[in-house]
Amino acid sequence: MIWFLTCVAALIGGYFLYGAFIEKVFGVNEHRKTPAHTKTDGVDYVPMSTPKVYLVQLLNIAGVGPIFGPIMGALYGPAAMLWIVVGCIFAGAVHDYFSGMLSVRNGGASVPTITGRYLGNGAKHFMNIFAIILLLLVGVVFVSAPAGMITNLINEQTSLTVTMTSMVVIIFAYYIIATIVPVDKIIGRFYPFFGALLIFMSVGLMTAIGFSDEHTVMGGFEVSDMFSNLNPNDMPLWPALFITIACGAISGFHATQSPLMARCMENEKNGRFVFYGAMIGEGIIALIWCAIALSFFGTLEGLNEAVANGGPGNVVYSASFGLLGVFGGIIAFLGVVILPITSGDTAFRSSRLILAEYFNMEQKTLRNRLMMAVPLFVIGGILTQVDFGIIWRYFGFANQATAVMMLWTASAYLLRHNKLHWITTIPAMFMTSVCVTFILNNSSLGFGLPMNISTGAGVLFALTAAGYVIKTSKGKGETDLADEEQPKVETKTA
Template identity: 50%
Template sequence: MISFIGGIVLLVLGYVLYSQLIVKNFGVETERETPAYVLEDGSDFIPMAESKNWLIQLLNIAGTGPIFGPIMGALYGPVAFIWIVIGNIFAGAVHDYYLGMISLRNNGAHLPALAGKYLGKPMKHVVNIFASLLLLLVGTVFVTSPASLLANLTPAFMNNWFWVVIIFIYYFLSTMLPIDKIIGRIYPIFGAILLLSCIGVLITLFTSGNIANVPELNLQNMHPDGVSIIPGIFFTISCGAMSGFHATQSPIISRTIQKEGQGRWVFYGAMITEGVIAMIWAAAAMALFDRVDLSALIKAGTASAAVSEIALTLLGSVGGTIAILGVIVLPITSGDTAFRSLRMIIADYINLNQKPFKNRFAISFPIFAMSTALMFIDFNILWRYFNWANQTTAVIALFVSTAYLIYKSANYWVTLIPGVFMLYMVILYLLTEKIGFGLEMQLSYYLSAAITAVILVVFIIYVRKTKEALTKDSLLINDHLPIKAIYPELLSNN
């Protein structure tokens, strides 16, 4: 119980204290015009209130990840709390804030364009593939998981495929229509359901006395199947700690923020909130289940079965149903913006204006056709590939942020350290897991370190040479967009 409460307190302190350092390091310009005003188009670039942006950002980034992931992470024991707290404060929230703010400084550009600008133009093509793959997987996964939960709550004729069709229709509309027409209007309702369900689970954990069952903090691996903590936990718990998917979502909100000073609450604050959600569900899983029973339940019906059991046990039939609806809200409000973000990334890549409805349709229709085909692939296979693509994207976003800070002559260690750490884990995961090479763990430790070192050296050499060239040619400018002359197409008002 103390480790759980302490973790929540540390998350709050992370926002109060560490986020100030992160914001100061970026160099916010409170009076600078934002893309929402400069590029307002009635579709994607629309000024919205800080509270609405925060809520949309929270619901965008909080798919099933901060619930399913922590529940599966609970199998490792209270060591899961360590990764959620440290990962969130020093990696995840930093990742979300810098990527969102750098996008804002680049007219709402998405990750592929930012990677091309700050890491070299070839990276734009590489990252475009990664980001597109990730978003397609996210959108597909976040159709299947809410559909299965809804099917369990409704009459038999409303089976899994019935809800798949309904969710797809909603996703298509939310991808096509202006952001303030559907997403901006219904997200406050979704947000209320989500927050009330989390508060309900938290309160009943204490009032029922089940909170006493949460183990106190230790570094012991309690996983009943003997799955290694390294690298397992860093891919099991992504949303809530650090997730590359967020790098595809923050640019959506960078196009609707009214002032740069709002970024701290909208980007960093939303991630801290997601960390609190992750802590609550991880604690609930530890409190109510023996890890052997939890493992069996997850294997029998994915983490959604554990969600239903936790909600109904703690809150009863009525409250539990509301809580389950809160969980359903999360993947739906990430799936819709996953497809929307994918549309915007493709449009940016091929330079297709998205103001005309027909242009949005021309990109959206093939996206949903491909997602429909992926529906026939086993969920667990999709999830494994999503895990790796997700954290690889996070590494790219952190290295983009590091390059930006180096060009700006700011403190780049705040992004480089978590970036190198996760780079090592991504390589280790690829070397040891089934989706990769399946090598022996001990050998993989050394190989991962060597590959990480090579990539780091190449990155440092490239960035330093680029900065030297820019300084020599007097291209380091006051608004911290140092490669304006190289990629002017990204910038129209900077």
């Protein structure tokens, strides 16, 4: 329990200390009008209060990532919690802050447009394709996962019998509605409540296991285990852990979501709380589920058996009902189900906006929104027929590769403005080496090369990328697009 509380305290401390440092390096201007005010359209650009924007951001970025990822990461032992803390503070929250604030500084632009501005048109075209693929994978994952969980809940806890297909259809129908209606009608109105429910559910589960006589929070592990790979399947910690945990530490999916709230945030000074703070909140949720996975089943072998018998969804189901009983378990389980649903719809919403930017099509009219959204849902519906395990593996890699691109974009921005770029360059180099090593070494998704060759290539690629970004970006100096959109102040001459 002490290790868990120490990790939580470290995350909170990271928000106040390192988060404030990141904010200072970026340099907010509370007098500069945000896109919510300069481009208000009543659909996607709608000013909303800071607490509401924070809770919506938390739900948008959460999904099943901070639950499923840490559960799978827990198979490596307590080392997973160490990465959640370090990754959140120095990589994930920094990534989210810059993805949100650079969108604010660029008129609420989506990640491909931002990447293109600071890394060139080649990067923009690459990110347009890559971001759409990622968001479609996310949308499919966040249809299949909650559909399976709801189906299991109804069939196990009631006399009714429902099929997975019927739940997929119902969730897709909701996604279509939420994707095209104004952001403040469903997302802005109901998601803050769901965000509060998520926090309440996570704290409730951790409290239950903390006071349980049957389960001891990480009681079976030693301090030395925090730095060891204990995976019962002999899976290598490097680089798989950093791909597996994903949203619990750093996630490129967040770069596609932050612009949604960048279009609704009322003041730049709220950026640290909304973007950096939401990632810290997600990190705490990830810690809770990692600790539950490490504690509820007694041993890593017990956790491994639970995962083998039904995936991370089975772990959520068993822990929720085992710790809180039937009523509390249903509430907690539904709280988990809400996560992917409230991220799945915003994944499709982000896809619509990225396509709209690419084709330069305004989205104020319903007809235009449908033109962008319908093809996405047709493709998404087809992808739901693909095995969930295959979709999840490709999502994991695509997710972290997107994070790499966003971090390099942030480095280019800082270099162009002669600011301390190492705060994004170092995590960009680390995650670049992770992704390259993973794709070269993994035999099912990549090339199946030996680990030493894959790692060497990953490090070399990271160093090359750093050299290229620094050489092409340093000292270019430019104004932010937001400066061009500020209201003009007329001056009178005597």
